[in-house]
Amino acid sequence: NAGVTQTPKFQVLKTGQSMTLQCAQDMNHEYMSWYRQDPGMGLRLIHYSVGAGITDQGEVPNGYNVSRSTTEDFPLRLLSAAPSQTSVYFCASRHRLGGYTFGSGTRLTVV
Amino acid sequence: AQKITQTQPGMFVQEKEAVTLDCTYDTSDPSYGLFWYKQPSSGEMIFLIYQGSYDQQNATEGRYSLNFQKARKSANLVISASQLGDSAMYFCATTNTGNQFYFGTGTSLTVIP
Numbered sequence: 001n002a003g004v005t006q007t008p009k010f011q012v013l014k015t016g017q018s019m020t021l022q023c024a025q026d027m028n029h030e031y032m033s034w035y036r037q038d039p040g041m042g043l044r045l046i047h048y049s050v051g052a053g054i055t056d057q058g059e060v061p062n063g064y065n066v067s068r069s070t071t072e073d074f075p076l077r078l079l080s081a082a083p084s085q086t087s088v089y090f091c092a093s094r095h096r097l098g099g100y101t102f103g104s105g106t107r108l109t110v111v
Numbered sequence: 112a113q114k115i116t117q118t119q120p121g122m123f124v125q126e127k128e129a130v131t132l133d134c135t136y137d138t139s140d141p142s143y144g145l146f147w148y149k150q151p152s153s154g155e156m157i158f159l160i161y162q163g164s165y166d167q168q169n170a171t172e173g174r175y176s177l178n179f180q181k182a183r184k185s186a187n188l189v190i191s192a193s194q195l196g197d198s199a200m201y202f203c204a205t206t207n208t209g210n211q212f213y214f215g216t217g218t219s220l221t222v223i224p
Contacts, residue, residue, distance in 0.1 A: 035214075088154070090156060
């Protein structure tokens with residue numbers, strides 16, 4: 001099993017550009033989430049999904065959109081990139097009663 | 112909302128010694144889970160150990176054990192016989208009946224040879 005696959009691993013954007021961070025899992029997990037990690041702030045939840053067709057906002061959703069058309073995929077869209085969105089992004093998935101399996105992360109820089 | 116507090120930004124331990132990483136949580140949910148993750152310098156997040164709020168015994172996984180004190184709302188991670196490879200960031204996390212995950216700010220552990 002590949003687990004949770006995130007692409008790209010690194011990305012540089014100009015302010016105002018849009019992009020999609022891809023996330024796919026092959027473990028048939030119901031739950032998927034996106035987190036951002038900033039120094040001294042731990043991981044903060046951006047958006048999450050408890051199943052295909054269902055998404056909800058986390059702590060820091062502004063500037064991001066998600067969709068969950070299939071169980072496997074949970075892309076994160078940055079609508080108009082801002083320097084404040086420079087961060088490391090993690091996608092994670094889990095079964096309802098389990099712990100998260102994390103992707104390897106995407107290091108995003110917005111200039 | 113849940114809140115997780117990790118009060119130790121950095122810890123040092125001698126190789127082969129035991130170390131305790133502190134974690135306190137704040138929740139009004141009767142049912143919740145507690146997790147510890149390790150993040151080495153390479154950046155990946157590695158699941159270490161899980162404790163359910165109704166579990167009677169403290170969870171153990173190899174050299175990791177979770178010292179769960181429900182009344183104090185604490186879930187400290189104990190690493191026995193520290194190894195150089197244990198040097199990493201450690202995050203405590205909790206989930207509730209709403210199934211959202213909340214992470215602490217982490218503790219950086221350095222194992223000294």
